[in-house]
Each structure stands twice: as structure tokens, then as C-alpha cells.
Amino acid sequence: MSELIMRAEQGVLGVMLAGGDQPSIRDHLTSSDFGHPVHAAVYSALRDLEGADLPPERLRAVVASTLELPEVSEQWLTELAERAPDHYRAQTYTRIVIDAAFTRETADWAAPYRDAAATTTDPVGREHLLRVSDALDAQTEVFLPTAAIDHERTVDLTTSGRATVEITSELGREDLVIADLLQHPDQAREVAAWLDSAVFTSEQRRLVFEITASTGYDGDPIDAVIIAWQVDRERQTAHLWGERTQERDPGAGWAVDGPDVEADFAYVTRLERTTVTRGTAVVVGRELLIAHVQTEIHASTTTISAQARVVPTAQQVGVEPPMPIAPTVDQPQIER
Template identity: 25%
Template sequence: MSPLLEAEQAVLGAVLLDPSQLQQLGWLAPEHFGRPVHRALFAAMRKLHADRHPALAVETSVPLSWVTDTVVEAGRHVRGLTASHAHSLISACPRPGHAPVYGRMVLEGAIHRSITEHAIRLHQAARADALQGDVEGSLRCADVLRDVLTDLARRWGTEPRPVAPDTPPAPSPTAAPAPGWATGAEEEQVLLGVLAERPRSMDEVVGWLRPDDFVDPARGEVYRCLGALHHRGEPADRITLLWEAQRRGLLADGTLSRDQIAALCDGVGPGSAEWLGEQVMRSSVTRTAAASARAIRALAEDEALAPGRLINYALHALGPLDEVRTRWQAANGHPPPTPPAPLPNGPPSAQVHAALARSAPRPISPPSAPSGSIPSSAAVRPPSRGHG
């Protein structure tokens, strides 16, 4: 049994023993539990607590009806739940007073699991967009992932901010996609030919298209050479482009060849540089989204990574997609989004409350009762409360 599963059982057992523990677990939600039966039980406890179950008013011992009513309420959403399962959860709780710590473990596991799931969805959306020639699904999933990271940071009690990890967990966003992805290589080739044949067309794309947007690094270097000629106001043709490539060492190291440059400059038909550039940008958006998703998933699957760092590293991994997205919007005539205003007085009170609730010291409970009896919950308030 994994430590995370034991933590889920322990926090449920603690609340079954002492429903007042829910007051210290306001930052924990049913969806944070991995197993459906655990989600149903915690949701049932919260509902009974909100409905002011009679067990909440008892000061000496918790009536057995708290357990049975919880099982009945949860049984409306999952099948096969019995009272014996609830009592096994009670036995799995070493110290009821440690419920906030157990809950923190559950939340930590939920953060890793949720980020992994949303990273997978982002990768799937990027693959679908790449094959369909679209970007909206990728950008929409990226927005959802960012909202999830922000919500998880609030629940964990930390400030969401991009932080670069010490060691990159995945290849850079410009890495070549896996076989089967639509890459727009043909559009790249035609675009370079148009720019070499009609240098004035560079004005249509130079403001938002970058060499890293090309799937082939060699074609990206050709675009860089054309951009350098354009920036210096020098004419662009087969000879000047070949000379610029030589000056940059691209011929010497084998990145480019004379034949490649000659093929770009000869036999180019009509074409719109702006339209072709948008196709290259579209491919760049989906590739970058997929690379960001792979990086975030690799981070989330590292169980040793603390939740605060995981959230901030994941936000940093979305940075390249934000940069490409801004240029994509510029290419399509959309204004860039307004960044959120900085917080004037530090993190919101909800974040501070969540952090304090998870880390506040609790009195140490006495040793658990012998096997066959219900553990005491003296860690919350005297006298000890048990089911009667």
C-alpha cells in the first residue's frame, strides 16, 4: 500500500472518529482523494457537517450514527460501501489529531495527480491541433492548466509565480516532434523561397516570426540569414544569402549546403509570405504546447518534488507557450492579453489561512488504543470522544 493511500485512509478515519476535524480541513476537497469511494465518503462527511448532524453537538462521545449516516450518504454515489469499510478506515488512523497533516499529504498527492492529468490533456490537444491545422484546443487547455495551477497554489498556501528548475525535465520546445505530427515543413520551404525571391515580403513577417518557429533548424538558420540581410538593408539573392551563411559558419559546420540555398532561390512560384508565415507559426504553437506538456508531466511525475516548487516550475514551463502565443496573436491582429495586476498587500488571506492550517502545530495524541477498540481522539479536545 502506498503512503498516499494510507494518508487518505487516515484522514477519513480521523474525521469518522471526530467530525470536528473538518473545521481544520476546509482547504481539502473531495476531488483531492484518489479513490472514488474515498471521494464519496469525504463529500458525505462535508454534507453532514454542513447539515449540522447531531453528532456535532455531542461533547463526550461521537454517536455511532455519525458513521452509519456517513456510509448511507456516500452509498448513494458509490456501490458496495458498507459500515465495515468505514470501521477499517478508523483502524487505519494512528492519531485522529493528526488529521491536518494527513490531509496535507492527500493534497500533495492530488496536486501531482491533477497536474499530470492536465498536462496529458494539453499534449493530446496539441497533437489533435497539429493534425487538424488548428491551435485553439491547445491554447484552451493551456488556459485551463494555468487556472488549475493557480487554484492549487491557493489551496497549498503559496504564491503562484514562474520559477525555472535547476535541471530542465524535458527537451526544449523547439525539439523535433514525434513521427505522425503535422509539421508544416512544406510551408517553411515555400516561405523561405518567397522571402529570398521577394525580399520586401520580409516586412510582412519579421515582426512576429522567429527562427525557432521553424521545425527544421537548418531552415530556421536560413530565415535568420534573410533577417540579417533585411536588418542591414542589404539585397537578398542567391549570392548574398550564400555569403551570409558562410559568414555565420553554416557551410563549414554542415548546417547548410550550397545546393540547399540554391534550391530555395530558384523556381519559386507565387505565394503570400504573411499566409505562409502564419502556417509556420501555427505549427510552432502546437509543437511548443506539446513540449510544455511533456516538461510539466515529467515534473509532476517526480514524487520527490515539493508541491510549491512543482506549481512554480510548471508555470515556468508554460512560459515558452505564452511567448509563442503572443506572437501568434500579433500575426492574426489580436492585441496581447493584459497581465494581471500585482498583489499590493502580499498573498490573499485565503492562501495564508491554507498555509497556517496545514502547518499549525497540534497537541500530541496519546498512544492508540489496543487492537479491537476504537482509537481515542484526545488531540482535539478533552474529554476523549469515541463512538457510543
């Protein structure tokens, strides 16, 4: 999952290399926040050149010549600038980079608490320290795989990113709804008011729809990196609290996703790039909701009918019904 962090880091660098508005980036990030050393080196070089007031083209040339790294060419830096997110998405990318950096940093926090627990003579204090270390270990186990970056990984995501996403001309009805919201998020406020995520038949679709709809509802920026990151964070949080969404009962109304399910980033990117007519989410969403309600009504009717056919307990074979109680009759008193 480190590809998401790689893309977020490169998105931040792309904004700076394109000469875009940078205060929201430089005021919150340091070079140590970048997980890949090449990204950290590029960011440091850009910060060193802030006062030079160079045009974007010249800036990229100077960075490439200054670093003299085989991975950092002027062409690669230009590609980052051309793929740079807009100002609003760049702010979210910055938060993703910060979040990932914090997760990597906290991975080492549990050890000091365990060491302190081993040396203290206070049993109450020892228990408290061990609980803290266990909580930090659990957090690291769940969140670190997404935030970690392989330092040996190539920084050129242009070719590999396109090769892993297969764009098709046709989408299923559920995918059409999500694709329309991804491409036209201004519809999210309307659709989220009445479309229940229970209409989606897989965990991935349900989760992507919920996050896309809520993000669009709030007017926050949307793209494949942002949505895939939030989907993964949602899964991790659910896992941390013991709500393993991928292992839920299929009887809940949607299928359990298997290990061969399409990666979230590839799935969202495919929907994001497939042409969909605006308004599809409303039209198809209503059809899905009607079909879902009809299915629920049919299931309820079937259950009620089955219950109605059950023979009353007193009439079951081998069970005697209760004896009727004879009415009482007032007996006249006999005088002696």
C-alpha cells in the first residue's frame, strides 16, 4: 500500500515544482516527513531554493543538477509538476504525508514503555506501562503497513501506475453510481440523503461509496489517492477496534471480499477514468434502491409466511391440549 504514500509525496513535490501556492506545504512539512529518501532530498533542495525566485522550468533544472541523483532527472521532475494536484487536493495530500510520517515515528514508541515496565518495582505502574506499550504495538501493527515505504522502490510511478489499472468501457450498475460521484462529487449531497450503502453487494463498493459520498457531501477534495487512503484508514480503524469488515457475515447484505479483490487504488482509479454521464448516480441509484427494498420486502414476506405455517405448540403431535375447566356451580347449603 506504500504506493499511495509515494503518490501523495510526489503530489506535494509536484505542486512545489510547478510553482504553485506552497505555504500550506512548507509550513507543515519537513524533509523527515517524507518516507522515500529521494523525495526527502528533492524537498530539501526545493526549500533551499525558496529565496532564489526561479521560474518553474529553471527551478527543476537546478534541483536536478544540484542533487545529481540517478533517479532525479529534469524530465522526471517535469512529470511530477505536470501531474501535480490542484491547491485543495494538495492540502489533503500534505495531511496524508504528515499522517504517514507520524505512523512511522510512533512505531518505535512502545519500546521505552516496555523497558520502563521491566525496571519498575511498582506493580500498578508496571501494568500501566505495559498497557501503553501494548496499545502502541497494536496501533503500529495495524497502521504501519500502509505508511511504510520501501526505500529501494523506484520513484518512477508513471509507467507502473498506468499498467496496473485496466480501463474498461463498461461498468456494472453499482460501479456506475460510484464512478459518477467520483467524477461529479457535487451530486453527493443529494444522493447521500436517500441512497443506503446496503444496496451495494460487496464490502469494497459499500466502503468506497460511503467515503466518496461523505467526502463529497462535506465539499472536500476527491481523487483516487484521497479516497483509497481513506478507505484503507477506515478498514484499519475497524480492525483496530475488532470490527473486521472484510470478515463480516455475507448475511449482512453484501458479499465478503476475497484475497483476489482488486486493489482499492486500482479500483477507484478505474472508476475515476471511465467516462460516466452526470446524473447516473441518481438514476441508477434509485433503481438499485428500489430493487433492494423489493428484495427486503420479499424476504420479510417469506419469513412471515413461514412463521404463519407453523402449527401451534398445543396441537403438535404427542402433546395433549390443556383440559377445559368446567364452570363452577353454586351449591345450595343443606340445613341441618
